[in-house]
Amino acid sequence: MSIKYSLIFASLLTGFAQQVRAQYPSEDTIKTINTNKIELTKKPQLSADKLPYKISGIEVVCVVWDTAHMGYLRVGMEFAFQSYVPDRNMSSYLADYIDKAYSHLYTPDGVKLLWVVEDLRVAARGAGIMEKSYVRLKATVYGSPDGMQYKRLNTVDDIKMSSGMLANFKHKTDIAEALNRLLLKSPETGESFLTKASIVTRHIRKREIPALMAAKLNDGVYMSFEEFRENNPSIRTFEMEKHRRQLDVFKIMPDGKKESLISCWAIVKDGEAYRVVEDMFLPIEKQGYGYIFSDFIENRKRRKSFRRRGAPVDGIAGSLILSTAPFIVDTDNFRFLDPRPPATAIDMETGAFIF
Structure with missing residues (x-):
């Protein structure tokens, strides 16, 4: 190879190396950038005629493994991350939303629901028209005629993906739709009644490893x-x-x-x-x-x-x-x-x- 072409090759290789390093920066440049708070809508959701049964109320128990974060997004060409977080304490975050979204559906002769939420996460990848957003809701629904003894109605591990421009900004909509799907799910039958305390204890014990x-x-x-x-x-x-x-x-x-x-x-x-x-x-x-x-x-x-x-x-x-x-x-x-x-x-x- 001539000196001329050797220099051209070296120049191209240097430029390529710089591009790769820009995409994969050295470790002292890796950082986590500002958090992004996900504020859920305050609008009522659904209508009573859509429900599989009447409900008198929904109580939520939050046993998610990470109460401080809901997910992460890689940002730009730098190896930087933006964390998604609730805009308040996770338990209050879910309880306040459920009250605003579903309280208009409650009737005195309905079933009292207990939602045990084990995971609520979001994720994203891509950019522009190739953006993908993800949501996961893992929860168990219990129902009670009197608020004292509960029977399991169903368990879900609901994972959905959305595509398109600005999909990374759809997380609040994705979460709302996941909770709607949980409420609209038809009940299963066959389990015995349990107290609320025994239900919560059962789920918390999953962490005791x-x-x-x-x-x-x-x-x-x-x-x-x-x-x-x-x-x-x-x-x-x-x-x-x-x-x-x-x-x-x-x-x-x-x-x-x-x-x-x-x-x-x-x-x-x-x-x-x-x-x-x-x-x-x-x-x-x-x-x-x-x-x-x-x-x-x-x-x-x-x-x-x-x-x-x-x-x-x-x-x-x-x-x-x-x-x-x-x-x-x-x-x-x-x-x-x-x-x-x-x-x-x-x-x-x-x-x-x-x-």
Whole structure:
């Protein structure tokens, strides 16, 4: 290659590298930008003739795993995030909305409803006409003739995607429509009556797992989600060797020899946890009653993700991305969505990636 063409190639490569770095900035430029409060509409929803049965009132119990946030949005070409939050305490947020939206539907001879909301999340991806917004409502509805004894009427895990220009600004509409669908769902039958106290206790106990109750996770290599959930790693004698943005993990055998670990579910070292995804080690931290990727936490304790040493990286772009970019993984339990939203957290019931 002549000097002339070598210089042209070098110039093009430098420009390409700058573009890649602009898209995947160095870790000291990663930030979480201002929060976006989602204020729900104050307008009444639905009409009485649309309901599957008469209702005398709706009480909501909020047991969401993250009461402070409702989701995150990646903003622009910078690796920056905008967090979505309720405009007040989550319990009041839902109770106030339900009162304004549905109180006109109440009749004295109706069923008293108890809504236990376990998850209410939003997400977004894309820009312009390619924007996608997502909403998830996970809840159980109980009904009572007297407000004392309740029977489960139905359970929903409702996930919807909207498309089009300004879809990222439709979250308040998406949430309202999800709650409407919950109210319009026909009841199921067959379960015995329970008190409100026993219902709430049942749902709260879902949080009482070692990984959430312990002051910190035990150091070790977790070979499965079940081990992580129980805070009980099967491998406790191990070593981690870091080489810039690459990492090796070794199990220490009884004779002192080191055996390379090819796969595992998670690793905790000195209290720092990493979820292992193929050849990537992604830092996670406890937030509320769940674990979230560290990239989404403001003032996070650590910034680096790692790739397994020796894992293949294809092409120049791959090499540049490896040196500068956090790793983004899509949700894996909403495979019917296309495209799927970026994952932000781990479902502590199943181990799946959720938004």
